[in-house]
Amino acid sequence: MIEVFLAIGLLIALTILLSLYRAALGPGVFNRVTAVNVIGTKTIVLLVIIGYYFERPLFFDISLLYAVLNFIGTLAFAKYLERGEVWSK
Amino acid sequence: MVEIIEIIVMIFLAAGIFFMFTGVVGLLRLPDFYTRLHATGKCDTLGEVLIIAGLLLYHLFHYPETPLVPVKLLFLIIFIFLANPTATHAIMKAAYNTGVKPWKKGDARM
Numbered sequence: 544m545i546e547v548f549l550a551i552g553l554l555i556a557l558t559i560l561l562s563l564y565r566a567a568l569g570p571g572v573f574n575r576v577t578a579v580n581v582i583g584t585k586t587i588v589l590l591v592i593i594g595y596y597f598e599r600p601l602f603f604d605i606s607l608l609y610a611v612l613n614f615i616g617t618l619a620f621a622k623y624l625e626r627g628e629v630w631s632k
Numbered sequence: 633m634v635e636i637i638e639i640i641v642m643i644f645l646a647a648g649i650f651f652m653f654t655g656v657v658g659l660l661r662l663p664d665f666y667t668r669l670h671a672t673g674k675c676d677t678l679g680e681v682l683i684i685a686g687l688l689l690y691h692l693f694h695y696p697e698t699p700l701v702p703v704k705l706l707f708l709i710i711f712i713f714l715a716n717p718t719a720t721h722a723i724m725k726a727a728y729n730t731g732v733k734p735w736k737k738g739d740a741r742m
Contacts, residue, residue, distance in 0.1 A: 544638060544641075544690070544694075547642060547645065551645050551649060551683070554649050554653075555649070555652065558652050558653060558656045561656045561659075561660060562656050562659055562660075564660060565659050565660060565668070571665065571732070573665050573723065573726075573727045573732060574665055574668065576723055577659070577665070577668060577669055577672060577723060578659065580672075580719055580720075580723070581655070581656075581659060581672050581676055584676050584677075584680060584712065584716055585652065585676070585680070587680065587708070587712070588648075588679075588680045588683050588684065591683075591684060591687055591705070591708070592683075592687075595687060595690070595691075600698070600701050603701065603704045603705065603708070604704070606708060607704060607707065607708055607711070610708060610711055610712065610715065611711075613719075614711075614715040614716075614718070614719055617719040617722065617723065618718075618719060618722050620723075621719075621722040621723045621725070621726040622722070622726070624726045624727075624730060625725070625726035625729050625730060
């Protein structure tokens with residue numbers, strides 16, 4: 544089962560590498576924000592897989608924290624691009 | 633019993649990887665911003681929820697001495713299911729309000 548986890552982790556890393564193309568070259572800022580959001584949500588799953596591969600449950604807490612940070616970062620970026628400011632009055 | 637559970641977990645993981653690759657192919661191949669967001673917003677959510685559900689099942693049968701750790705994975709599933717479509721909707725609304733035009737048939741790829 545450990546080999547299965549290793550293979551799944553490498554495949555997720557391959558999908559992250561493929562979506563890095565859109566983050567680097569995508570025309571316009573919205574394509575880049577979309578690609579960064581996709582990379583962040585894939586990283587959450589990759590952290591859980593790493594936690595099972597090395598048998599350390601500590602990685603699940605890091606994964607939860609990363610999920611919250613990714614969500615808030617994407618929301619702040621969308622609001623900044625829409626209104627020109629993050630804290631609206 | 634354990635072999636059957638492992639086969640079910642492998643099916644969950646393979647289905648999740650399939651959906652994640654489908655989302656990445658949509659992100660790379662589709663013609664404009666809205667269609668790319670349409671592809672990634674649904675495929676990524678479903679793929680990640682499937683993979684984490686498979687790992688939760690694996691944990692329940694392989695480490696029954698720590699039954700509180702899968703609760704974290706359950707929180708992660710609920711959070712991804714709520715937060716990922718919300719983030720997708722926020723990006724789409726920001727792009728629409730700042731005047732990004734949708735792609736029509738016959739236009740050049742953006």
